[in-house]
Amino acid sequence: MAVDGLGPLRFPIADEQAVQLRELGRRARFGRGEQTLTDPEVRDTWEIPKEPVHVEWTEAFTAVLDGMRAELGLPPHCQLMPELHSVLLYETGQFFVPHQDSEKDDAMVATLVVSLPSAHTGGELVVEHQGQSKKYRGLKTAVSLVAFYSDCRHQVLPVKSGNRVTLTYNLLLRGDNQVSATESPLVGDLATALLAHFATPVVLPYSSRKGKPPARLAYLLDHEYTARGLSWSRLKGSDSARGALLRAAAERADCEIALALAEIQETWDAYDEDEDAWYGDHEDEDPDGYQDPGSTDDRQYVLQDLIETSTTLTHWIGPETGRLEDISLDISDAEVASTTPTTDMTPYSSEYEGYMGNYGNTLDRWYRRAALVIWPRNQGFASRAEASPGWALDELAATARAGKIAEAREAARSLESFWHAAGRYPGQAELLGKALEAARELDDAQVATMLLRPFALERLIPPHGPAFAALATHYGDIWMDGLLRYWTEGWRPSSYGLAQAPSEWFEDLPRLCAALSTGGTASTAAARRIIEVSWTMFTGQVAPALDGPLTSRREAWLTALGAPCAGIIAAAARLGSTDVLQNARKLTRTAGDRAHALAMATLRAAGTRRAGFGELALSCADRIRALLAQPQRAPGDWSIKLPTGCACELCETLGTFLRDPERRALDWPLAKDRRRHVHARIDEAELPVHHETRRQGRPYTLVLTKTEALFERERLARERHQADLAWLTDEWKV
Ligand SMILES: O=C(O)CCC(=O)C(=O)O
Numbered sequence: 135m136a137v138d139g140l141g142p143l144r145f146p147i148a149d150e151q152a153v154q155l156r157e158l159g160r161r162a163r164f165g166r167g168e169q170t171l172t173d174p175e176v177r178d179t180w181e182i183p184k185e186p187v188h189v190e191w192t193e194a195f196t197a198v199l200d201g202m203r204a205e206l207g208l209p210p211h212c213q214l215m216p217e218l219h220s221v222l223l224y225e226t227g228q229f230f231v232p233h234q235d236s237e238k239d240d241a242m243v244a245t246l247v248v249s250l251p252s253a254h255t256g257g258e259l260v261v262e263h264q265g266q267s268k269k270y271r272g273l274k275t276a277v278s279l280v281a282f283y284s285d286c287r288h289q290v291l292p293v294k295s296g297n298r299v300t301l302t303y304n305l306l307l308r309g310d311n312q313v314s315a316t317e318s319p320l321v322g323d324l325a326t327a328l329l330a331h332f333a334t335p336v337v338l339p340y341s342s343r344k345g346k347p348p349a350r351l352a353y354l355l356d357h358e359y360t361a362r363g364l365s366w367s368r369l370k371g372s373d374s375a376r377g378a379l380l381r382a383a384a385e386r387a388d389c390e391i392a393l394a395l396a397e398i399q400e401t402w403d404a405y406d407e408d409e410d411a412w413y414g415d416h417e418d419e420d421p422d423g424y425q426d427p428g429s430t431d432d433r434q435y436v437l438q439d440l441i442e443t444s445t446t447l448t449h450w451i452g453p454e455t456g457r458l459e460d461i462s463l464d465i466s467d468a469e470v471a472s473t474t475p476t477t478d479m480t481p482y483s484s485e486y487e488g489y490m491g492n493y494g495n496t497l498d499r500w501y502r503r504a505a506l507v508i509w510p511r512n513q514g515f516a517s518r519a520e521a522s523p524g525w526a527l528d529e530l531a532a533t534a535r536a537g538k539i540a541e542a543r544e545a546a547r548s549l550e551s552f553w554h555a556a557g558r559y560p561g562q563a564e565l566l567g568k569a570l571e572a573a574r575e576l577d578d579a580q581v582a583t584m585l586l587r588p589f590a591l592e593r594l595i596p597p598h599g600p601a602f603a604a605l606a607t608h609y610g611d612i613w614m615d616g617l618l619r620y621w622t623e624g625w626r627p628s629s630y631g632l633a634q635a636p637s638e639w640f641e642d643l644p645r646l647c648a649a650l651s652t653g654g655t656a657s658t659a660a661a662r663r664i665i666e667v668s669w670t671m672f673t674g675q676v677a678p679a680l681d682g683p684l685t686s687r688r689e690a691w692l693t694a695l696g697a698p699c700a701g702i703i704a705a706a707a708r709l710g711s712t713d714v715l716q717n718a719r720k721l722t723r724t725a726g727d728r729a730h731a732l733a734m735a736t737l738r739a740a741g742t743r744r745a746g747f748g749e750l751a752l753s754c755a756d757r758i759r760a761l762l763a764q765p766q767r768a769p770g771d772w773s774i775k776l777p778t779g780c781a782c783e784l785c786e787t788l789g790t791f792l793r794d795p796e797r798r799a800l801d802w803p804l805a806k807d808r809r810r811h812v813h814a815r816i817d818e819a820e821l822p823v824h825h826e827t828r829r830q831g832r833p834y835t836l837v838l839t840k841t842e843a844l845f846e847r848e849r850l851a852r853e854r855h856q857a858d859l860a861w862l863t864d865e866w867k868v
Pocket residue numbers: 220222230235247259288289290300302
């Protein structure tokens with residue numbers, strides 16, 4: 135090894151040469167996510183630039199690399215290619231904390247660390263994998279070489295004395311490391327086991343019933359892979375042989391197999407060992423008990439029972455495309471198998487949650503593992519469709535377009551058992567677009583309903599217009615009514631209270647209905663239906679809440695409803711939905727401050743639109759004129775109206791006091807619960823009454839005082855009515 139300017143290095147490396155090297159170096163950086171950082175708490179090392187460094191290996195290196203290939207479990211027909219990554223100098227005290235190397239190249243599978251001969255103590259390289267760890271010490275008089283798969287966590291312990299100099303190499307895998315396992319006697323056994331797995335009903339927990347046989351098997355691999363490093367031809371260590379065996383067994387059992395990445399979450403019942411020691415000396419502890427949520431060092435917790443595991447496949451190499459695809463597929467416990475249990479792996483993140491009421495203390499751990507996913511070939515379409523429904527819809531449409539309509543319908547029917555979940559996949563707008571296309575192409579009313587049913591009406595957006603119109607024309611009104619009923623199921627009030635109306639979607643209804651109504655009569659009729667159900671939903675939620683006083687909270691709520699209300703009315707006017715327009719007029723005739731607030735908010739949200747709003751503007755103006763015509767409160771008139779709602783004796787006393795035009799204050803000895811009821815009534819109606827408890831005597835005395843806000847508010851309300859009326863006259867020519 136030679137360095138420009140320094141000449142050949144002499145081994146063991148002497149102090150003065152280490153100093154020369156350091157002068158060339160800079161503080162080594164490390165990667166975290168997308169970033170490259172320096173932080174001497176994490177990595178304290180000098181990195182010498184590669185350009186002036188020249189390394190020449192003897193013949194023996196090739197043999198060493200081939201030995202490493204064999205020991206890493208890679209077959210003889212592939213090769214490890216070393217690529218110099220960095221030249222590092224650790225002076226006394228320097229180190230690198232545990233980390234995983236990032237794979238800088240798709241073909242990178244491992245790291246090679248070469249320690250050059252130098253006298254030093256400490257500075258051991260510690261490599262971990264699946265709970266095992268090995269320490270490697272550099273030598274004074276010989277080169278030492280350590281290679282490990284890049285998913286292994288490793289660290290360099292602080293150098294205690296002397297200097298440690300290393301070269302690190304990325305080991306790239308050249309050639310396909312797959313071996314054929316068809317000859318192995320294990321293949322037959324594995325194939326039999328696969329057939330048994332797919333024929334054995336799942337035992338359901340807490341039930342004497344037997345479930346259906348599992349739909350698939352996900353066998354978890356032992357090494358970690360990044361999405362870019364995932365490849366059949368670069369499986370690491372024992373994964374490679376297992377992959378080959380299962381691939382051959384799947385073939386023999388007439389199954390399909392895919393290589394996937396899984397996200398696994400474990401929830402443990404756990405406790406913090408230190409938590410009980412609260413009486414001890416805690417001075418050096420963080421007062422908030424803060425724990426870095428990203429920290430994977432959760433060994434301070436004592437694990438009790440594993441409460442739950444969830445496994446979701448997030449990527450796979452498409453069985454046909456051979457490309458990495460984003461998928462989302464939940465795998466049940468009965469479908470997961472592994473040689474190394476997840477519990478023995480190192481989580482990439484964990485989070486401890488102390489006692490929260492319903493649950494005890496829990497520790498969540500997250501892992502990423504690779505998996506071989508296997509399913510019977512005759513269930514292939516359904517199995518892949520569950521993982522990527524968008525792909526499936528495209529397939530269905532394409533098959534039907536190619537004239538294989540019976541086959542396409544059959545394939546569509548095979549999705550029925552899980553298709554209800556299609557409404558929860560990410561990318562709903564795109565998925566619905568594809569479903570609309572496929573439903574039309576399949577030309578079968580029942581299958582079309584099955585495919586579309588899981589979606590919700592508020593997923594329908596203007597770009598869907600043409601596909602929706604084609605569907606409406608093709609299947610007719612009755613079919614469409616049925617579909618719209620399904621699509622608004624989530625809108626109906628459930629036992630948990632009112633469903634949440636999709637406000638923004640209502641607001642945008644004119645645009646949607648415009649897009650739908652260009653598609654012919656059937657589509658226009660469907661658009662009218664959509665307006666009707668929207669109005670029914672909207673008033674169903676709002677009408678019951680229009681009674682009662684207008685508090686500030688109510689006012690904010692009603693103001694926010696102006697835009698959706700205006701959206702529905704404008705859409706109704708545009709498509710001539712007379713029923714809805716008539717109903718909207720009814721709303722304008724509803725008496726009360728709340729209805730007025732909603733009507734004004736609707737007019738303000740109408741913007742420049744006029745059609746459909748005329749009567750609303752008129753009746754608002756009438757109402758304001760009537761209010762303004764009422765005599766103003768006389769100075770010194772302190773009477774306040776208590777809204778109806780409770781007829782108890784306390785409320786009667788309260789009502790009498792409030793009504794009295796002369797009395798301003800009331801001293802009222804009342805026990806705690808009764809005081810609370812009176813407070814609640816006053817606060818709920820936001821009455822201009824101050825309440826206070828005088829904590830003397832038994833029971834304490836509730837002191838009520840009417841405040842000046844009574845006059846101030848009425849003055850402000852009048853001003854606002856005047857301004858509103860001016861606006862209505864100006865803008866709406868009422
Ligand atoms: O210096 C060593 O032994 C290893 C350095 C290392 O882990 C790295 O550069 O990523």
